[in-house]
Amino acid sequence: METVLHFAPYTGWVYPNETIIEWSVLIAVYPYLTGLVAGAFTVSSLYQVFGFERLRPVAHLALLTSLSFMIFVPTPLLLHLGHPERAFNSTITPHLTSAMAMFGFFASFYVALLILEGWFAYRPYIVEQAQKRSDLLGRVYRVMTLGSYDVSEHAMRIDRKWIFALAVIGIPAAHGLHGYVGFMYGSLKSREWWSSDLMPVIFLFSAIISGVSLLAVLYVASCKLRKLAVDLACLKGLAYTIWAFIMVALVLEGLEFANMVYKGREGIDMIMQYVTGPLLVPYFILQFAIGAITPFLWLSYMIWRGTTGKALVVGVTVCACLVLFSVFMMRWNVVIGGQEISKTGKGLLSYHLPFWGKEGALMAIVLTLAPLALLFGLTRLFPPWAEHATHAHG
Amino acid sequence: MKNDDQPSLSARRAFLAKLGGAATCAGAAVGAAALGVMPSVAAKTEPAADGASFPTKDYDWTKHQWGFGVDATKCIGCLRCVEACKAENDVPRNAHQFRTWVERYVHLEGGDQVHIDSQQDPVNIEASGSETTFRFANRYKDAKVYKAFFVPKLCNHCTHPSCVQVCPTGATFRTEDGVVLVDETYCIGCRYCVQACPYGARFFNEEKHVADKCTWCYHRITKGLQPACVEVCPVGARIFGDQKDKQSPISLFIRNNRVQVLKAEMGNAPNVYYVGIDKEVN
Ligand code: SF4
Numbered sequence: 199m200e201t202v203l204h205f206a207p208y209t210g211w212v213y214p215n216e217t218i219i220e221w222s223v224l225i226a227v228y229p230y231l232t233g234l235v236a237g238a239f240t241v242s243s244l245y246q247v248f249g250f251e252r253l254r255p256v257a258h259l260a261l262l263t264s265l266s267f268m269i270f271v272p273t274p275l276l277l278h279l280g281h282p283e284r285a286f287n288s289t290i291t292p293h294l295t296s297a298m299a300m301f302g303f304f305a306s307f308y309v310a311l312l313i314l315e316g317w318f319a320y321r322p323y324i325v326e327q328a329q330k331r332s333d334l335l336g337r338v339y340r341v342m343t344l345g346s347y348d349v350s351e352h353a354m355r356i357d358r359k360w361i362f363a364l365a366v367i368g369i370p371a372a373h374g375l376h377g378y379v380g381f382m383y384g385s386l387k388s389r390e391w392w393s394s395d396l397m398p399v400i401f402l403f404s405a406i407i408s409g410v411s412l413l414a415v416l417y418v419a420s421c422k423l424r425k426l427a428v429d430l431a432c433l434k435g436l437a438y439t440i441w442a443f444i445m446v447a448l449v450l451e452g453l454e455f456a457n458m459v460y461k462g463r464e465g466i467d468m469i470m471q472y473v474t475g476p477l478l479v480p481y482f483i484l485q486f487a488i489g490a491i492t493p494f495l496w497l498s499y500m501i502w503r504g505t506t507g508k509a510l511v512v513g514v515t516v517c518a519c520l521v522l523f524s525v526f527m528m529r530w531n532v533v534i535g536g537q538e539i540s541k542t543g544k545g546l547l548s549y550h551l552p553f554w555g556k557e558g559a560l561m562a563i564v565l566t567l568a569p570l571a572l573l574f575g576l577t578r579l580f581p582p583w584a585e586h587a588t589h590a591h592g
Numbered sequence: 593m594k595n596d597d598q599p600s601l602s603a604r605r606a607f608l609a610k611l612g613g614a615a616t617c618a619g620a621a622v623g624a625a626a627l628g629v630m631p632s633v634a635a636k637t638e639p640a641a642d643g644a645s646f647p648t649k650d651y652d653w654t655k656h657q658w659g660f661g662v663d664a665t666k667c668i669g670c671l672r673c674v675e676a677c678k679a680e681n682d683v684p685r686n687a688h689q690f691r692t693w694v695e696r697y698v699h700l701e702g703g704d705q706v707h708i709d710s711q712q713d714p715v716n717i718e719a720s721g722s723e724t725t726f727r728f729a730n731r732y733k734d735a736k737v738y739k740a741f742f743v744p745k746l747c748n749h750c751t752h753p754s755c756v757q758v759c760p761t762g763a764t765f766r767t768e769d770g771v772v773l774v775d776e777t778y779c780i781g782c783r784y785c786v787q788a789c790p791y792g793a794r795f796f797n798e799e800k801h802v803a804d805k806c807t808w809c810y811h812r813i814t815k816g817l818q819p820a821c822v823e824v825c826p827v828g829a830r831i832f833g834d835q836k837d838k839q840s841p842i843s844l845f846i847r848n849n850r851v852q853v854l855k856a857e858m859g860n861a862p863n864v865y866y867v868g869i870d871k872e873v874n
């Protein structure tokens with residue numbers, strides 16, 4: 199079989215084997231998806247655990263969003279493997295010094311946790327549907343009751359305890375999962391661009407802002423689709439959350455960059471040449487200026503002026519979209535950017551993103567949007583609107 | 593983590609079983625060793641002494657500790673080693689992936705910058721006229737060269753290999769005799785190791801869909817032969833041998849020279865020793 203190699207053009211001196219860039223856009227999509235999972239889960243736990251009442255309208259949407267995205271998290275990885283049929287090798291014989299080996303376990307644990315929490319949250323609804331419906335769907339709901347039809351106040355109290363407990367466990371699980379994704383890059387000493395102790399934390403905070411932003415967009419969209427008024431208090435709650443975390447994310451990223459420049463280790467000249475050259479637009483303009491600083495200032499302005507009504511809805515939605523874009527650019531700049539700076543510290547490569555193919559742009563878009571389709575389906579089965587589901591507090 | 597360079601035993605055992613039908617005795621240790629709790633014991637439970645070890649009968653990997661030397665002052669950049677390696681090891685016949693390569697460092701008179709290239713550089717490929725035979729183009733013939741030298745490169749078979757550390761399956765591992773190998777029947781092709789190697793020694797084999805790199809010609813050295821690149825080098829710039837044998841070429845090379853390793857600050861503790869490289873070489 200003829201294999202086509204996409205080799206990367208380069209300048210300066212790069213190791214010969216580096217001229218084929220091995221981690222494609224899919225490896226940028228992967229942390230993007232896990233980040234959305236962790237961020238969406240944050241919203242659900244802010245409500246369930248920390249009692250942020252104003253987030254009530256999105257709490258269950260958050261849970262379903264987390265689950266939908268989590269189910270798709272392994273797909274970019276599987277598509278990228280040379281031997282996807284051997285994927286379980288890393289689960290059967292995990293090599294414990296590898297940051298990647300535990301992924302299967304963490305991910306399965308977390309999916310199970312999400313399903314369990316979702317089950318408790320939707321139990322009354324499932325029971326109600328199981329009793330009401332006599333069609334095929336009714337049968338599905340009957341299976342999902344797992345034989346438990348008890349929705350008495352006593353049973354619900356127990357359910358609420360479970361939800362609370364699972365949400366509490368879910369916080370370290372979701373954030374651990376994502377921080378660990380950051381560690382996968384930060385722990386590699388081969389590249390100055392990745393090798394940073396701050397990497398896991400940076401990943402975490404950008405994850406939170408992306409997940410909260412996603413929920414803001416989904417919430418506004420769902421209200422429009424259902425022709426309901428947007429709960430402004432809830433939207434404001436989301437906006438505050440984005441605002442607070444974006445600040446931390448910006449500070450952390452700034453610190454990391456400053457550290458790298460200030461330490462000025464070998465290879466820094468190349469990095470400077472890179473960030474002021476090919477990376478100028480994706481990094482400083484798209485990721486920071488447009489994607490992070492603009493929404494930060496805009497949100498600050500709205501909070502300061504007490505903006506409300508339509509202006510608030512439009513403002514927060516646009517800001518949230520910008521943040522979603524910024525976080526994707528951050529993943530891109532880390533994963534692709536890291537590989538564009540040669541390990542020699544003396545050369546730069548340039549990655550070409552094909553449109554078609556297993557690891558092309560189209561696939562990346564499909565994989566990012568597919569969870570939304572699943573989410574749409576799930577909201578049909580389990581309407582996440584507040585009145586249907588159980589909440590940890592009353 | 594440095595003391596845990598042993599691969600997960602089960603993966604390695606699967607590898608050995610496939611290649612030589614060895615080591616049923618290790619079974620009992622699998623559970624514990626797969627948890628990484630007893631790597632040193634694990635290594636001892638599978639000696640090659642039963643005579644059916646990988647890849648050569650009667651080869652005992654506990655009796656050797658291989659090492660490689662590069663005398664950059666001797667290299668003439670003929671690239672025979674690169675071609676021999678490609679032929680011997682069935683390395684993909686393209687101009688982008690190599691198990692070994694040679695770098696050329698050139699300082700021009702009056703310039704303060706070093707010019708570095710390797711055989712894969714488009715100018716050199718054009719000069720050779722093909723992507724399967726290699727030569728260095730005479731690209732500096734009109735300039736005054738101030739200082740120039742060649743540096744052969746290959747996997748360093750590190751004592752603390754980053755590639756082994758990050759491999760999620762244990763498909764890449766370090767043998768008892770100090771060689772870092774990839775089990776191509778077990779590798780899932782995630783390429784984490786390719787990213788982790790600080791030296792650019794690894795590539796992804798698009799034909800086999802697995803990670804690939806130099807093996808020091810393990811199939812040859814376990815039969816008492818030299819690696820192909822060492823064998824063809826016309827000037828003796830590549831030196832290979834057993835570090836346990838104090839009279840071997842590599843032991844003498846290390847003893848008689850002030851040797852250095854590449855990127856020592858990485859902590860990988862390479863087992864390829866260099867003589868005659870300059871400050872820019874990394
Ligand atoms: S040089 Fe790279 S591939 Fe070779 S053993 Fe060291 S880390 Fe692994």
Ligand code: SF4
Nearest residue numbers: 759779780782783785
């Ligand atoms: S590509 Fe293969 S050898 Fe390399 S880390 Fe992945 S599974 Fe291990």
